[in-house]
Each structure stands twice: as C-alpha cells, then as structure tokens.
Amino acid sequence: AASQFGKSKAAVIAEGQIKQTFADVAGCDEAKQDLQEVVEFLRHPERYHQLGARIPHGVLLVGPPGSGKTLLAKAVAGEAKVPYYSISGSDFVEMFVGVGAARVRDLFEQARKSAPCIVFIDEIDAVGRKRGVSLQGGNDEREQTLNQLLVEMDGFGSGQEVIILAATNRPDVLDAALLRPGRFDRQVVVDAPDVRGREMVLRIHARKKPLDASVDLALVARRTAGMVGADLENLLNEAALLAAREGRTRITGRDVDEARDRVLMGPERRSLVVREADRKVTAYHEVGHALAAQLLPHADKAHKLTIVPRGRSLGSALYTPEDRMHHTRAALLDLICVALAGHAAEDVATGQITTGAANDFQKATSIARRMVTEWGMSGAGQLALAQDSSNYLGFGPQPTNYSDHTAQTIDTETALILNSQYDRAHALLTEHAHVLHRLTDELMIRESLSGDDVRTVLAGGLLPDLEVPPLGSSDGPAPSGELTPGPA
CATH class of the missing domain: 3.40.50.300 (P-loop containing nucleotide triphosphate hydrolases)
Known part of the structure; x- marks a missing residue:
C-alpha cells in the first residue's frame, strides 16, 4: 500500500x-x-x-x-x-x-x-x-x-x-x-586476523565438525595467511563436503589440505589431457619457484608443489608465508626473485621459455613498481609517485602527479629491479642445476612434493619409495596424450 x-x-x-x-x-x-x-x-x-x-x-x-x-x-x-x-x-x-x-x-x-x-x-x-x-x-x-x-x-x-x-x-x-x-x-x-586469530576462528568453526587427530589447526592457520573469517569457514565446510563425498565419518588432514587447494585454485582437473613435454616444462617451472624459495634467506618457503592441473593452472607451488607487519627491501627482492625463478628454470633446464609465466610477471612487476613509486626503494628517490585515485571521476585518462621525465625514470628503475632479480634467479638455479633436475624427475613421478621433500633432496638425501596404488585405482598419475592443454 x-x-x-x-x-x-x-x-x-x-x-x-x-x-x-x-x-x-x-x-x-x-x-x-x-x-x-x-x-x-x-x-x-x-x-x-x-x-x-x-x-x-x-x-x-x-x-x-x-x-x-x-x-x-x-x-x-x-x-x-x-x-x-x-x-x-x-x-x-x-x-x-x-x-x-x-x-x-x-x-x-x-x-x-x-x-x-x-x-x-x-x-x-x-x-x-x-x-x-x-x-x-x-x-x-x-x-x-x-x-x-x-x-x-x-x-x-x-x-x-x-x-x-x-x-x-x-x-x-x-x-x-x-x-x-x-x-x-x-x-x-575489524581486520583480517593474524595467525593466532586464524587458529581461534578455525576452532570456533570446527566445534560441530568431527575432526580426525590428523588435522592440525595451528598448521592450517599458518598456511592460510590473508584469509578472513568467511574464507576459513568456507575452507572447513569444503573439507566436510569432501569427507562426506568419500563416505568418511570424520574430517581428515588430507581433506583440509585438499579443501585449501580447492578454495585457492579450484578443483583438480585430472581428466585434462596434457602432453608429456608440457608436464615436464610445468614441473621445471614449479620446482624453480620452490628451489629458489628454499635457497633465498628472506623468502617464504614452499610447503607443496604439484603438477596436477587445477582451475586454469597446470601446476602450482604453495607457500607458508609469515605474518609480517613490514617488508624489508631484501624480503621484497627475494619475493620478486622467487616469482621469476619459474621462468628462469625453464631456460636453465631446456634452453626455451614458454608463456606459462604471465601471472608471475604481473606479480613481480606490481611489487617492483610499488617499490619505486610508493616505498622509496629505488634510485628514483624517496618520493610518493603513485597515482592518487581518490578524486578520480572515471572520465578520461587518470591524471598523474609527476612529469614525463619522472615516468621514464619509474619505468627504468622498475625494469632494473626486475632484470637484476631475473639474472639472480638464473644464476642461482644454474649453480644448483643438479638439484633442479633431480627434483623435477621426482615431481614427474610423484605429481606432488612437500617442502620436506625439497629440503631432503637439496641436502643430498633420498626420498621414500613411492607407494604404488592397487590395480584399477583412479589415484595414479594423470594420463598423457598429444592434446595441447588449456591456458595456464
């Protein structure tokens, strides 16, 4: 009415x-x-x-x-x-x-x-x-x-x-x-929680969920940096759905790990037919990221790398980041070096480079540009050169607060950071090429490696024998074929 x-x-x-x-x-x-x-x-x-x-x-x-x-x-x-x-x-x-x-x-x-x-x-x-x-x-x-x-x-x-x-x-x-x-x-x-807060949030959402003894919520909290309460609730809900789908009465640590991967990157695409050559390049790429992270002093260490396709990605390396309030210049340079190490690993191992590093370049370029324009970490000086979009009305090109000469300096300094860190990654992986090849061979066989596996191989140790699934099991490696994969 x-x-x-x-x-x-x-x-x-x-x-x-x-x-x-x-x-x-x-x-x-x-x-x-x-x-x-x-x-x-x-x-x-x-x-x-x-x-x-x-x-x-x-x-x-x-x-x-x-x-x-x-x-x-x-x-x-x-x-x-x-x-x-x-x-x-x-x-x-x-x-x-x-x-x-x-x-x-x-x-x-x-x-x-x-x-x-x-x-x-x-x-x-x-x-x-x-x-x-x-x-x-x-x-x-x-x-x-x-x-x-x-x-x-x-x-x-x-x-x-x-x-x-x-x-x-x-x-x-x-x-x-x-x-x-x-x-x-x-x-x-009401900001995103720190590692202690994430563990408390997970415990609240786990009250009515039967968790197996293999679930370590403190470890899950360390591996979910940046997630807010809604993300953590969704993660445990996905784990419960996976356990129910498999016919289990309790949620296991494997369910939680799979749920985290699913939330971040999407479900596995084991039906995707990938050429053996593409699997090899993907393996070198992901091992390059993980190996560089392990060798660099300020980088977050990888806890898992896989060549099982998920979403639009043919492989991934997952890290356990620390909750930092401030990022030093050395830590940011290591972060850029790790991002570019996948591309460098392809060149070191095969002498060829592919299109699979597009997202890595975007991430590295974004960090390098902010180092120049926001954080005063380059030869351009301690100036705030980032564009202020608070009063931008969305009509026409966004105005800048610096001259054309300064814009050229920004581009030069950004490229200098990126090129120097790529050369650093290339030299690092060339020095440890024998570890790069061995880790890639193991990843091709096992499809997934843990951070402990990377450290074991780097120290010259042997990995435990791979458990062979029973005949007829669907848990074996993804099939190989002659079809080109989807976009990485």
Whole structure:
C-alpha cells in the first residue's frame, strides 16, 4: 500500500533472541574490547549518566569483506540482551525522492520506542557517500536520505540509549559530516586476523565438525595467511563436503589440505589431457619457484608443489608465508626473485621459455613498481609517485602527479629491479642445476612434493619409495596424450 511505502524495511530481532556472543567471534580481540564499553552502557546506562559521560552513539565497523563485522554487531546485541534493528544502506534509497528520508525517520522513531536498543546499518557507504563529487552531479534521493540520517543522529541526547552500529569496507568514500564527533565518531577496525586469530576462528568453526587427530589447526592457520573469517569457514565446510563425498565419518588432514587447494585454485582437473613435454616444462617451472624459495634467506618457503592441473593452472607451488607487519627491501627482492625463478628454470633446464609465466610477471612487476613509486626503494628517490585515485571521476585518462621525465625514470628503475632479480634467479638455479633436475624427475613421478621433500633432496638425501596404488585405482598419475592443454 502507498501508506507503507515510507515505512522502514529494518528486520527487528526481539530482546534475547540473538544467540551470538563475543565467544562466537575470534581474531579481533581489540575490536571486542572497544565494543565491550558499548555493551556495558546498554546494560548499566545509569553508571555513565550520573558521571555526565557521553557514550558514542555511532560506532563504525571498518574492515575487508568477510572479516566478521555483521557477526560482531550481532554479538554486541547478544551480549547486551537488547532489541536489534538490522537494515542495509541500499534499503533506504528508492527511485522516488523523499522515500529514503521517510524510512530513516521511521526507523529512528521505532528505535526510540524500543530503547535501549541497537540499530545496525550494513554497507552504509550505499547511502553515506561524499556529496557533490559525482560526475553526473548530485543524487537528490541519496543526499536527502543522508541529510535525514545526519539530522536524526544529531537528535540523540545524552539520555538516549540507542546505539547506531554501521559497517563498511570503504571508509574513504564516506561523507565527512557522517564521521564528525557526535555521529560516527568512533571507528572500530575489524581486520583480517593474524595467525593466532586464524587458529581461534578455525576452532570456533570446527566445534560441530568431527575432526580426525590428523588435522592440525595451528598448521592450517599458518598456511592460510590473508584469509578472513568467511574464507576459513568456507575452507572447513569444503573439507566436510569432501569427507562426506568419500563416505568418511570424520574430517581428515588430507581433506583440509585438499579443501585449501580447492578454495585457492579450484578443483583438480585430472581428466585434462596434457602432453608429456608440457608436464615436464610445468614441473621445471614449479620446482624453480620452490628451489629458489628454499635457497633465498628472506623468502617464504614452499610447503607443496604439484603438477596436477587445477582451475586454469597446470601446476602450482604453495607457500607458508609469515605474518609480517613490514617488508624489508631484501624480503621484497627475494619475493620478486622467487616469482621469476619459474621462468628462469625453464631456460636453465631446456634452453626455451614458454608463456606459462604471465601471472608471475604481473606479480613481480606490481611489487617492483610499488617499490619505486610508493616505498622509496629505488634510485628514483624517496618520493610518493603513485597515482592518487581518490578524486578520480572515471572520465578520461587518470591524471598523474609527476612529469614525463619522472615516468621514464619509474619505468627504468622498475625494469632494473626486475632484470637484476631475473639474472639472480638464473644464476642461482644454474649453480644448483643438479638439484633442479633431480627434483623435477621426482615431481614427474610423484605429481606432488612437500617442502620436506625439497629440503631432503637439496641436502643430498633420498626420498621414500613411492607407494604404488592397487590395480584399477583412479589415484595414479594423470594420463598423457598429444592434446595441447588449456591456458595456464
């Protein structure tokens, strides 16, 4: 009905119905500590009122997608045991001007009646973007909605026991008026967890999953650097699906390893017919990466390399990265050298180079260019030369903040870094060519090698005999043929 058009679309969860608490959230201890004050205010507001304290009524949760911002907001409501209003920023904006503002008024009117309570606005950047910077001019509906939101948040006095939580992964695009004191004046960062946080997140998601003794969650945490809570939950869910598909009653370490590979690169493509020559080149390429990583002092070590095709890749080398807060110039140069070592290994072993290193070149070039333009790690000097895209409207070429001569210097310094590290990788693998050939022969037979296998061969040791699968098993090596593989 027309009378309902301006009503709020917020989902209302009554007091006590939310079961999530801070015990269900891991990997963001500082964020929980900041929000504990909000919980205490909702539980015992008189303690703050008698001292004349003003609790921030607007708390902005900032972090990458999947890091747990929505879960954390629910946990605050669950801890405080108060009503919870949940709405997305896009639910306010309609094609008719004024509807969004009416919905904001209705939402805050309901919240005041239910105080103390929590109002959670997800993806607030959909309605809270900076005003007046669009190429097409202002958006009347969105700006009126934002104006009404600003007015309503100003309308809360010190006695109003309503907490506004909002979440976004784009705090840089929010209007300055939204972030001033009295509105969203407190920002809580919910970032990707570190190795300890990832282990705690995995333990939470593993509560209702029967894990075998072979599953080492601490080891899984070390091998999943950069993953957020949603990624880790998906990883364990994939492991459970694999175990169920195989008819097992418990999730094994092999299931978790396969799930990680599947999440990062896609499922195995053992049906893909690959020429023996292409398998050989792929093996040299991946061994080149792993061997260089093992020999360089600051590089992350490989824990697995395989020539089993996955997704669009014919092979891969997986690393166990360290959680670093800062990257030294030596570590970045080693990282570039490892990225280029696959291409160098092809040349050292066969005297030919292939198209399989395109992604490696992109990664290496990106790091080298940032060393020149952002981090002052080249002969170009300590200058910030990266392009600022915050005010770019998306029309025409993006303007630069440096001259043509400086642009040529950037290209020269980037090429200097890349070429020197390629020569370094080439010399390193030439020196250890006997290890390169032996590891490649082992990889061709076994299809997968562990980091321990690489270290054993490098030290001159022998690998254990390969277990031959029973006749008729489908676990043998991938078939060879004369068809050209898909793109790497």
